[in-house]
Amino acid sequence: MNAPAAIDVAAHGQLTDTRLTVPGMRCAGCIAKIERGLGGVDGIASARVNFSAKRVAVRHDKGISEQDLVVRLQNLGFEAQAIASNPLARDDRETQTLLRALAVAGFGMMNIMLLSVSVWSGAGGVTRELFHWLSALIAIPVVAYSGRPFFSSAAMALRYRRTNMDVPISIGVVLATGLSIYETLMGGEHAYFDSAVMLLFFLLAGRALDDTMRNKTRSGIGALLSRMGRSAGVVQPDGTIVRMDADELKPGMLMLLAAGEALPADGVVEKGTASIDNSMLTGESAPEAVGHGALVHAGAINLLHPIHVRVTATGSDTAIAEIARLMDEAGQSRSRYVRIADRASRLYAPAVHSLALLAFVGWMLAGAGWHQSLVIAIAVLIITCPCAMGLAVPAAQIVASGALIRKGLLVKDGSALERLAEVDAVVFDKTGTLTLGDMRADVAALDSEQQSIALALAQASLHPVSVGLAKTLSERGQGPADVVHIEEVSGQGIKGSFSGRSVALRRPRQRSGTTSVDLQIGEETTSIDFADELRPDAGETVTRLQAMGLSATMLSGDAEQAVSDVALELGISGRGGVDPAGKLRALDAMKAKGRRPLMVGDGLNDGPALAAAHASIAPGTASDASQQAADAVFIGERLKPVALAVQVARRTMAIVRQNFGFAIGYNILAVPLALAGFVTPLIAAIAMSLSSLVVVGNSLRLARAAEGDV
Secondary structure: OOOOOOOHHHHHHEEEEEEEEEOOOOOOOHHHHHHHHHHHOOOOOEEEEEOOOOOEEEEOOOOOOOHHHHHHHHOOOOOOEEEEOOOOOOOHHHHHHHHHHHHHHHHHHHHHHHHHHHHOOOOOOHHHHHHHHHHHHHHHHHHHHHHHHHHHHHHHHHHOOOOHHHHHHHHHHHHHHHHHHHHHHOOOOOHHHHHHHHHHHHHHHHHHHHHHHHHHHHHHHHHHHHOOOEEEEOOOOOOOOEEEEEHHHOOOEEEEEEOOOOOOOEEEEEEEEEEOHHHHHOOOOEEEEEEOOOEEEEEEEEOOOOEEEEEEEEEHHHHHHHHHHHHHOOOOOHHHHHHHHHHHHHHHHHHHHHHHHHHHHHHOOOOOOOHHHHHHHHHHHHHHOOHHHHHHHHHHHHHHHHHHHOOEEEOOOOHHHHHOOOOEEEEEEEHHHHHEEEEEEOOOOOOOHHHHHHHHHHHHOOOOOHHHHHHHHHHOOOOOOOOEEEEOOOOEEEEEEEEEEEEEOOOOOOEEEEEEEEEEEOOOEEEEEEEEOOOHHHHHHHHHHHOOOOEEEOOOOOHHHHHHHHHHHHHHHHEOOOHHHHHHHHHHHHEEEOOOOEEEEHHHHHHHHHHOOEEEEEEEEOHHHHHHHOOOOEOOOHHHHHHHHHHHHHHHHHHHHHHHHHHHHHHHHHEEEHHHOOHHHHHHHHHHHHHHHHHHHHHHHHOOOOOOOO
């Protein structure tokens, strides 16, 4: 639920982004309140809440300071703080507060329940009064301490004339405790200390569990970012090496990366060859050989020889930081089901207060007396807490997103799971999607000398064909020959000299149906062909998608013959020579027939199709524009995460529907019983708490949804 506001950029100047931590967010109602409240402020273009990270991202005029936003959030009833010193938005203090409060509530609940059981068993007279006094001595400090998370949140909201979910909870606990104290003072038969403390215990248990789940997501981001190197040796103009922290690096600097060192920034290898562990980005554990011109990323570890790397991106511009950002933003947007929960939670506070007041007045008019009427009103307040409704969607999406992240697929948008569950057809791009998009050379016909000369020439160029040839030869363990006077001639190739002979990699003199290059050594010319290999599990993935009832087809801008060969190998239909507009028309035609296509593509020309499809997935090697347009991104060479995404999405939406069904059924059954006076505050506390735990427990079943075969 983004809340754009009409803003004249020309009048307000350029816009900027600010992110703040808001630990006090408790439910979907808080999200809506923050986004609506900030979105209505002049100078703020949009406000977007990330409930998982408990952050709000605000796009605003530069004239609005960070402190202005903090004050505005305080006026909305939420404490906020800058996240510059806490990039992961960790709030260990809140977690510790919840756990301490939970422990105190648990201790108090157990002791009070022992006393209550004695009263329920028939203890009367002085014994019952004594047990009520002992319960009061335990419950009053327990409620005062363990109730702080709810009381402070409610007080903050009321201070600024707002309400949130903690207001009726606090009213219910305070009323139950106050009524119990009155009963104890008057020597009454019933006291409800057990209800108040038990309600706090189960609410705190739910919040601690929810907080733990969100911390796991943030821990994943932290583990990813911790892979980046902390510093690097930077080569100075006079050849000396100066050690610099990662945040001091700038694009254009030349780093000397020693063996065993992790890269602190993205860059291009300028000198030397090495093997790097790039598993954090590709998922492949096998070391990758790199040489001149190879692109290396922050977080990769140099396993062998020292290399010189020219910095191209630092800090938040690195590929690993981008992945962390995608993880961070997973689940930010509001799906159709979240919007339903938003509206339900928005109506909650006035509805539950009205119901409680109605119950009190109604029973008073019916002659039940103020005591019995107040007990029923308290039960209504407690039992109608919409915790189960508020947790129904986010709990399932968080668990499912975490399971997919562990399998190498980053879901950028919570609503994407909803759309992925609905797709009934898959449209693949070819190069870089079904294939690796990585040209590999057929060098079997070359002898050792030819291979070493070809490697020396190929390492000197960034042309994709040269990069592919160098990669192929490096993986075969081939070393470069001592070729000198290497020169790249635009449009012609690379030439040099080896042992007095002229050598070159040239554009082929005769065109063929495949990509090739001519290796010339003296007067001898040898042709080297290239091929783009299928992803190792492309066939298996297509088969699994078809087994799930999804039709698969391929649309590619490549030559018809190349597309036909791949389509034949995979057993699907395919069409080549399709431009971006053609792909768009094909998707529109499918949608016009009522189909819901999933587009899987990587190229810049796939961007419109990715945006137009019902759902879309891009590989991690895709262009920035394609990754931005896609709903999800998978990393590594394997295509299996595409099938896994559909499987987990379908499972997630089934769990969400179960959660909604349970939450609605609970309220339909519980509210009339409470209004009719059949529910005591104790039973209400148990029922409400169990409803939240049932929803969370049901969602946790998704933690293993990504395990096993599809």
